[in-house]
Amino acid sequence: MKIAGREEMLEIERYAMKEIGISGAVLMEIAGNQIAEEIMRSYPDQSVHITVLVGSGNNGGDGFVIARRLFDAGYTPDVWLLADEEKLEGDARTQYQIHTRRKLSLHLMEEGLSSLDETLKQSEVLVDAMLGTGVKGAVREPLNQIIEQVNSHDFHVIAVDIPSGLDCNTGKVENVAVEADETYAFTMPKLGFFLQDGPSVIGNWQVKNISVPEGLADDLEMNLPEVITRALATASLPKRPQFGHKGTFGHALVFGGSKPFVGAPIYSAHTAFHCGVGLSTLVIPEEVYPVIASQNQTALVRTLPSESGHFTGAGVEEALFEKVTAVAIGPGMGRFDQGPELIRDIIGHLDEQPVVIDADGLFHVKDQLELLDRYKGPVILTPHPGEMATLTGRSVAEVEADRLDIAQSFASEHNVNLVLKGHRTIVATPHGTWVNPLGNDALAKGGSGDVLTGMVTAFLAQGAAPDDAMRAAVYLHAASGEQAAIDCSHYGVTPDDIIASSRKVLKQLEGNG
Numbered sequence: 001m002k003i004a005g006r007e008e009m010l011e012i013e014r015y016a017m018k019e020i021g022i023s024g025a026v027l028m029e030i031a032g033n034q035i036a037e038e039i040m041r042s043y044p045d046q047s048v049h050i051t052v053l054v055g056s057g058n059n060g061g062d063g064f065v066i067a068r069r070l071f072d073a074g075y076t077p078d079v080w081l082l083a084d085e086e087k088l089e090g091d092a093r094t095q096y097q098i099h100t101r102r103k104l105s106l107h108l109m110e111e112g113l114s115s116l117d118e119t120l121k122q123s124e125v126l127v128d129a130m131l132g133t134g135v136k137g138a139v140r141e142p143l144n145q146i147i148e149q150v151n152s153h154d155f156h157v158i159a160v161d162i163p164s165g166l167d168c169n170t171g172k173v174e175n176v177a178v179e180a181d182e183t184y185a186f187t188m189p190k191l192g193f194f195l196q197d198g199p200s201v202i203g204n205w206q207v208k209n210i211s212v213p214e215g216l217a218d219d220l221e222m223n224l225p226e227v228i229t230r231a232l233a234t235a236s237l238p239k240r241p242q243f244g245h246k247g248t249f250g251h252a253l254v255f256g257g258s259k260p261f262v263g264a265p266i267y268s269a270h271t272a273f274h275c276g277v278g279l280s281t282l283v284i285p286e287e288v289y290p291v292i293a294s295q296n297q298t299a300l301v302r303t304l305p306s307e308s309g310h311f312t313g314a315g316v317e318e319a320l321f322e323k324v325t326a327v328a329i330g331p332g333m334g335r336f337d338q339g340p341e342l343i344r345d346i347i348g349h350l351d352e353q354p355v356v357i358d359a360d361g362l363f364h365v366k367d368q369l370e371l372l373d374r375y376k377g378p379v380i381l382t383p384h385p386g387e388m389a390t391l392t393g394r395s396v397a398e399v400e401a402d403r404l405d406i407a408q409s410f411a412s413e414h415n416v417n418l419v420l421k422g423h424r425t426i427v428a429t430p431h432g433t434w435v436n437p438l439g440n441d442a443l444a445k446g447g448s449g450d451v452l453t454g455m456v457t458a459f460l461a462q463g464a465a466p467d468d469a470m471r472a473a474v475y476l477h478a479a480s481g482e483q484a485a486i487d488c489s490h491y492g493v494t495p496d497d498i499i500a501s502s503r504k505v506l507k508q509l510e511g512n513g
């Protein structure tokens with residue numbers, strides 16, 4: 001499922017009208033109908049109090065269609081036009097004229113905001129058709145006040161195409177946006193659903209087909225990001241030959257650990273084991289061996305010389321990587337002077353196996369990014385926004401404000417594969433970008449990233465291509481977090497719970513495939 005911005009939606013709409021010959025009024029009619037039908041399905045009792053708030057653009061035009069369809073079906077919605085009638089033009093004006101010529105009831109702004117608030121107080125369902133993809137900048141008077149009023153009430157809010165006030169491209173809410181329970185997006189979800197403030201205002205979202213095929217985006221050669229749907233995640237999992245032996249399923253090697261961080265590499269190696277690898281091996285500093293060995297039951301353990309609880313950089317040799325099919329560097333590794341050299345040395349000894357770099361592995365690689373482009377095998381980086389800021393020399397705020405573009409351009413510029421973690425994790429390769437629609441606060445905990453590293457490494461070790469491995473892993477990780485929160489509460493989820501839930505989720509995905 002592709003994700004579109006404002007300009008792409010306009011281009012697709014233009015194409016549908018000009019080249020396919022579906023007029024704007026027809027598109028609007030289908031769009032409005034689709035949402036009216038959803039409302040009627042959810043609220044079969046026609047006495048339900050529905051309020052439709054209509055703005056001056058085409059989003060408002062959709063609102064008029066929804067209202068008319070509801071009247072036709074025996075409902076009596078309160079419809080408010082929140083703009084000057086003179087301002088309406090084009091298809092929105094046509095819909096307004098149909099509404100008024102049919103003498104369907106309509107409230108106007110002259111009635112005043114307090115009268116609108118009286119209506120809102122009695123409403124059970126609110127349809128937000130004030131502003132759509134065409135919003136520019138901060139919401140102006142009086143709509144900003146009206147949106148605040150709307151948000152202060154406790155009714156079911158249905159946003160038409162996008163919650164009013166949310167920027168379609170950036171996901172930024174400049175001053176105020178409708179907090180929707182449900183958003184019905186036409187043709188495609190919008191970029192803003194997944195960025196910045198978007199996830200917190202869109203509620204549950206669904207796409208409605210309005211007779212504009214999604215494939216049009218490809219015909220128009222739009223290189224759009226895609227949503228990692230459950231089906232895509234399932235298709236991205238490595239295939240498992242039924243009669244394989246442990247050698248068939250790969251060998252993941254995790255380089256990490258230090259005195260303060262003994263748990264991290266264990267989580268990664270342990271996760272890899274739970275996600276299907278035949279073997280996983282931990283390579284850790286000698287001094288932490290006793291602690292790690294006592295806590296680890298699934299991975300083989302190798303040690304390298306250490307000093308003050310960190311690797312010294314010595315001891316990396318080819319034999320470490322024999323029969324290894326994917327390597328993760330970084331979990332719990334910490335920062336130490338020889339770090340950059342150690343990373344160079346590890347990569348220098350690899351034989352084109354995929355390499356995942358995470359945590360302080362990223363810190364050690366930040367000043368030698370050319371190493372990544374030069375390496376002949378696939379490189380996968382899994383930064384959180386802070387690590388991405390370090391890699392790019394920007395602030396965390398800058399990274400968060402422009403996640404998608406920063407991830408896309410970093411992947412292309414350095415010829416790497418990137419998982420930019422966050423509330424809506426982004427997967428970027430030099431050839432494409434995907435957005436994970438899942439994830440919750442239960443994942444925001446130390447150790448959760450190490451589990452994700454283990455998942456990506458596991459799928460790579462089993463032969464998945466980098467984009468497949470990253471998509472499968474980020475989806476599985478987030479779905480496991482959601483499942484764990486159901487089982488153990490949002491407060492109580494630990495990395496071990498995410499690992500345990502991942503088996504449940506994998507089982508569901510296996511059933512889907």
Ligand SMILES: NC(=O)C1=CN([C@@H]2O[C@H](COP(=O)(O)OP(=O)(O)OC[C@H]3O[C@@H](n4cnc5c(N)ncnc54)[C@H](OP(=O)(O)O)[C@@H]3O)[C@@H](O)[C@H]2O)[C@@H](O)CC1
Nearest residue numbers: 013028056057058059131132133134135136138139140161
């Ligand atoms: N694409 C498709 O295939 C289809 C699209 N469709 C629908 O069209 C929608 C896009 O419609 P659109 O382009 O007319 O823009 P829309 O969101 O109604 O807003 C424009 C109005 O908002 C106003 N306004 C702007 N900023 C503002 C602010 N900060 N504060 C206050 N006001 C502000 C602006 O006023 P102005 O700034 O010009 O004075 C103007 O009046 C789309 O979301 C979907 O619902 C469907 O009908 C079917 C097919």
Ligand SMILES: [K+]
Nearest residue numbers: 128131162164
């Ligand atoms: K809207």
